[in-house]
Amino acid sequence: xxDWLVLAIAVPLLGSVVAAALPGRASAIGLxxxxxxxxSALAASxxxxxxxxxxxxxxxxxxxxGIALAADGLSAALLVMSNLVALGISVYAxxxxxxxxxxxxxPLWLLLWTSLNGVFLAADLFxxxxxxxxxxxxxxALGALSGRPDAVAANLxxxxxxxxxxxTYLLGVALLYTELGTLDIGLAAEALVPGPLAHxxxxxxxxxxxxxxxxxxxxxxxxxxxxxxxxxVSAALSAxxxxxxxxxxxxxxxxxxxxxxxxxxxAMLGVLGAAAVVWGSWRAFRAERLKLLAAxxxxxQVGYLFLFFPLLAIAPPPEREALLGALVLLALTxxxxxxxxFLAAGLLQKRVGHDRIDExxxxxxxxxxxxxxxxxxxxxxxxxxxxxxxxAKWILLAESIGAxxxxxxxxxxxxxxxxxxYVYRLLANAxxxxxxxxxxxxxxxxxxxxxxxxxxxxMTLVAVVVLGLGGEPLWGxxxxxxx
Amino acid sequence: xxxxHSLIIGLLALIGATxxxxxxxxxxxxxxxxxxxxxxxxxxxxxxxxxxxxxxLNFRAYDTLLELAVLLAAILGIWSSxxxxxxxxxxGPVLGALTSWVVxxxxxxxxxxxxxxxxxxxGAFQAGALLGxxxxxxxxxxxxxxxxxxxxWLRVGIGLGVLIFTLTGLALMALGQGFLTYPAASAKWxxxxxxxxxxxxIGATxxxxxxxxxxxxxxxxxxxxxxxRP
Numbered sequence: 001x002x003d004w005l006v007l008a009i010a011v012p013l014l015g016s017v018v019a020a021a022l023p024g025r026a027s028a029i030g031l032x033x034x035x036x037x038x039x040s041a042l043a044a045s046x047x048x049x050x051x052x053x054x055x056x057x058x059x060x061x062x063x064x065x066g067i068a069l070a071a072d073g074l075s076a077a078l079l080v081m082s083n084l085v086a087l088g089i090s091v092y093a094x095x096x097x098x099x100x101x102x103x104x105x106x107p108l109w110l111l112l113w114t115s116l117n118g119v120f121l122a123a124d125l126f127x128x129x130x131x132x133x134x135x136x137x138x139x140x141a142l143g144a145l146s147g148r149p150d151a152v153a154a155n156l157x158x159x160x161x162x163x164x165x166x167x168t169y170l171l172g173v174a175l176l177y178t179e180l181g182t183l184d185i186g187l188a189a190e191a192l193v194p195g196p197l198a199h200x201x202x203x204x205x206x207x208x209x210x211x212x213x214x215x216x217x218x219x220x221x222x223x224x225x226x227x228x229x230x231x232x233v234s235a236a237l238s239a240x241x242x243x244x245x246x247x248x249x250x251x252x253x254x255x256x257x258x259x260x261x262x263x264x265x266x267a268m269l270g271v272l273g274a275a276a277v278v279w280g281s282w283r284a285f286r287a288e289r290l291k292l293l294a295a296x297x298x299x300x301q302v303g304y305l306f307l308f309f310p311l312l313a314i315a316p317p318p319e320r321e322a323l324l325g326a327l328v329l330l331a332l333t334x335x336x337x338x339x340x341x342f343l344a345a346g347l348l349q350k351r352v353g354h355d356r357i358d359e360x361x362x363x364x365x366x367x368x369x370x371x372x373x374x375x376x377x378x379x380x381x382x383x384x385x386x387x388x389x390x391x392a393k394w395i396l397l398a399e400s401i402g403a404x405x406x407x408x409x410x411x412x413x414x415x416x417x418x419x420x421x422y423v424y425r426l427l428a429n430a431x432x433x434x435x436x437x438x439x440x441x442x443x444x445x446x447x448x449x450x451x452x453x454x455x456x457x458x459m460t461l462v463a464v465v466v467l468g469l470g471g472e473p474l475w476g477x478x479x480x481x482x483x
Numbered sequence: 484x485x486x487x488h489s490l491i492i493g494l495l496a497l498i499g500a501t502x503x504x505x506x507x508x509x510x511x512x513x514x515x516x517x518x519x520x521x522x523x524x525x526x527x528x529x530x531x532x533x534x535x536x537x538x539x540l541n542f543r544a545y546d547t548l549l550e551l552a553v554l555l556a557a558i559l560g561i562w563s564s565x566x567x568x569x570x571x572x573x574x575g576p577v578l579g580a581l582t583s584w585v586v587x588x589x590x591x592x593x594x595x596x597x598x599x600x601x602x603x604x605x606g607a608f609q610a611g612a613l614l615g616x617x618x619x620x621x622x623x624x625x626x627x628x629x630x631x632x633x634x635x636w637l638r639v640g641i642g643l644g645v646l647i648f649t650l651t652g653l654a655l656m657a658l659g660q661g662f663l664t665y666p667a668a669s670a671k672w673x674x675x676x677x678x679x680x681x682x683x684x685i686g687a688t689x690x691x692x693x694x695x696x697x698x699x700x701x702x703x704x705x706x707x708x709x710x711x712r713p
Contacts, residue, residue: 003656003661006662010653016642018646058544059665131549138560141560145563181518182518197505197508
């Protein structure tokens with residue numbers, strides 16, 4: 001019997017060991033593993049889409065003694081997005097990294113992928129902690145691959161912040177286990193009664209995960225770490241690693257802490273999210289460098305995701321489903337769009353050796369496909385139709401006004417306006433006369449292969465066209481998720 | 484100490500007191516059994532008689548597999564940060580003699596702990612820690628390789644635990660048992676095999692971590708004991 005849930009984790013893990021043992025063939029092994037992993041994850045998601053949900057008791061002991069893997073519509077949605085984005089990043093990495101860095105990149109990248117799939121499929125509170133540790137260590141090591149002192153410093157801080165986040169989470173798990181005597185999320189949810197312990201554990205676990213999700217004001221570590229990492233890694237950090245923490249917040253909010261997570265906690269997350277939207281968008285607008293712009297834009301986009309929580313906390317079932325679908329759609333769209341933006345930024349940086357926004361004109365004009373990618377990513381980040389972001393923001397606005405919480409609407413509008421400003425500031429380079437005045441010195445521009453440009457373009461196309469026009473089935477997939 | 488420091492200390496003390504109170508409350512307010520009772524009850528089915536090993540290598544083997552992957556990520560991260568630090572000077576006669584006594588004893592003790600883990604405190608992590616310590620002692624006494632094999636073999640060694648663990652799980656799945664579901668008859672030997680591989684990996688990883696970087700294949704630049712002989 002083939003257990004796709006297990007394969008989605010075991011395949012990249014094996015691939016990592018083999019790639020580490022055979023550094024000379026790391027790229028070939030890495031790409032083969034990437035294809036097989038994506039296949040397993042897609043197969044698992046397909047089964048979920050057809051059958052509702054999947055569960056697999058590892059070791060055959062069953063909960064509460066053993067550990068289980070589980071997938072429902074929410075896991076499946078994030079699994080599909082993460083694995084497709086990761087596959088795109090893998091193809092991009094073939095060309096992006098030089099020989100010396102390649103043998104370090106592949107094993108660590110496959111371990112990061114293992115832990116991502118592990119997070120999305122985990123059904124055990126302690127197992128979540130172990131996957132978070134693997135995620136944090138491999139992500140920080142990848143972020144520091146360039147070896148430059150500022151990149152190492154930023155990612156060392158990222159590592160320490162991540163450790164603080166997971167230890168805080170673990171403290172909450174320990175408290176819960178003391179009270180409930182089980183680590184399985186489903187069994188713990190059945191046994192949980194509202195009280196001081198449940199509130200304390202909720203606060204600790206939520207706090208730890210918010211630190212990893214970089215929700216304002218806990219975002220301080222993100223811009224330097226994400227902007228200093230190699231572009232292929234930045235894409236994974238911003239599009240996927242941060243999403244894993246947001247996913248866990250949502251998972252615990254709905255499946256475990258339902259009786260504790262009330263309107264008060266929702267409102268707090270909403271206020272922090274609103275601050276993140278405004279502050280992150282403003283800093284992105286003021287950024288001098290493209291990768292820093294993209295990193296601050298992630299801070300803002302994470303903020304949007306948390307704007308849904310105050311509404312989720314009070315919404316009756318039909319509205320709840322609409323909101324949950326919009327929240328996931330926004331997360332998926334941002335995953336594809338931000339990965340595409342970072343990959344495109346990496347190509348521009350390779351082309352001209354820097355990523356100073358105001359001097360990127362010649363690079364963008366000489367690479368029309370990358371220019372198109374930037375434009376499409378911009379459409380998705382602003383939330384113009386037909387992107388998935390547009391639909392998600394539309395539902396967010398409608399639901400917040402419908403629920404009488406109109407004050408979230410101006411936040412969305414300000415964020416959108418600022419996003420338009422920073423995207424136009426970037427795209428103006430593609431048309432500006434200043435750039436045309438620049439002599440087209442062919443020798444100064446590094447060659448960029450076609451294969452390297454394809455993943456970013458495809459990802460942004462998915463964000464704008466596929467998720468925007470074909471996002472409907474997502475609501476069907478998410479049916480039955482949550483309490 | 485300013486007002487700010489006192490404020491932070493006061494806040495931390497308050498958080499600590501809250502946590503302690505909640506923990507105490509949970510500890511005394513809890514009537515039912517936790518997992519320990521259930522785990523002890525099922526130990527005879529696990530293939531080993533040491534309950535800790537039963538939990539780590541059987542009931543929650545998947546966690547242990549991922550923890551080995553965390554160690555792998557750590558050493559790969561260290562290697563990606565640059566070449567190893569310079570070696571130490573060769574040991575004097577007293578330390579050299581001591582090392583030649585201590586290292587074999589550490590290896591022997593590691594083997595013992597690995598075997599005894601099945602029915603008494605011990606196991607792969609303890610045994611691997613001793614192997615790692617043997618490597619550190621060797622390195623401190625001037626052996627540049629820290630007792631580790633050449634880099635191509637070391638690359639296999641650091642992943643051996645994860646490799647054997649995962650392949651065992653997948654083989655059992657292919658046989659229709661489910662991932663890491665050991666048949667009762669062979670559980671003991673499967674666990675011993677996984678633990679042996681894990682011990683070697685943990686030992687190699689810890690000793691290699693002490694080099695603080697990727698080992699440099701050509702050791703000709705490092706001072707070799709006896710290398711000055713005409």
